[in-house]
Amino acid sequence: MGHGGNNVVPNVHFRKVNGMQAGRKNRVMMRTWLDQAGRKKRRSNNRKAKAAKLFPRPAAGLLRPVVHPPTQRYNMKLRLGKGFTLDELKEAKIPRKFAKTIGIAVDHRRRNRCSESLQANVERLKLYMSKLLLFPKKSGTKSVKKGDTPRSELKDVAQNTLKEIIPVPKPSMDIEARAITSEEKEKSAYKALKKARTNKHFLGAKMKKEKAAAAKDA
Numbered sequence: 001m002g003h004g005g006n007n008v009v010p011n012v013h014f015r016k017v018n019g020m021q022a023g024r025k026n027r028v029m030m031r032t033w034l035d036q037a038g039r040k041k042r043r044s045n046n047r048k049a050k051a052a053k054l055f056p057r058p059a060a061g062l063l064r065p066v067v068h069p070p071t072q073r074y075n076m077k078l079r080l081g082k083g084f085t086l087d088e089l090k091e092a093k094i095p096r097k098f099a100k101t102i103g104i105a106v107d108h109r110r111r112n113r114c115s116e117s118l119q120a121n122v123e124r125l126k127l128y129m130s131k132l133l134l135f136p137k138k139s140g141t142k143s144v145k146k147g148d149t150p151r152s153e154l155k156d157v158a159q160n161t162l163k164e165i166i167p168v169p170k171p172s173m174d175i176e177a178r179a180i181t182s183e184e185k186e187k188s189a190y191k192a193l194k195k196a197r198t199n200k201h202f203l204g205a206k207m208k209k210e211k212a213a214a215a216k217d218a
Helices: 036-054 086-091 095-103 115-131 182-186 191-202 203-217
Strands: none
Touching: 086 095, 086 115, 086 203
8 A cells, every 4th residue: 555645755674673683792772881880989999099199188179168159040059169259368367378278279250249158158267277287297396387286186187078178058948937017018019119210210310400409509
């Protein structure tokens, strides 16, 4: 029986079954994952080797700030940023050149847009400094400098193996239900926005009018 219309001649590739038949293997298009356990072991060994190489410094590397990701979709969350701002270091009383030598990441491009994020990262820096142990560069009494931790406190020091050195706080998104107050019932968000928009629109004319009145009085 023929086909109605000028259609493509059917070619449904019935032979392409069970992973593409190709000789005795019959697995040409299938990819195996037989090395999963071996790769897991290798990654673990690499992490241990990296931590041993960095000892006694933290295995995660440099201390990084807590920041809000961009865009409205993610800005309620927290993640690690590139480095601390110069204002944050100044508030925590840590010289920026010294900060780089004690495992603190510095980012001179970042800016603090609000006081809350500034204080949160200053507290993070202060917590880090309270737990910091500074090893002398060399053995011997002459190599001990001001600010180094006494040798008696450096025995059997455990390495910090956490992913973020100081864990990133998880803000609670839960809001407790409460009754609407009488003030909130009386207020109108629409009227407040409309008033602000009107004030912004006529600000230039208002300033011009005030300037003309002041010049007339003078």
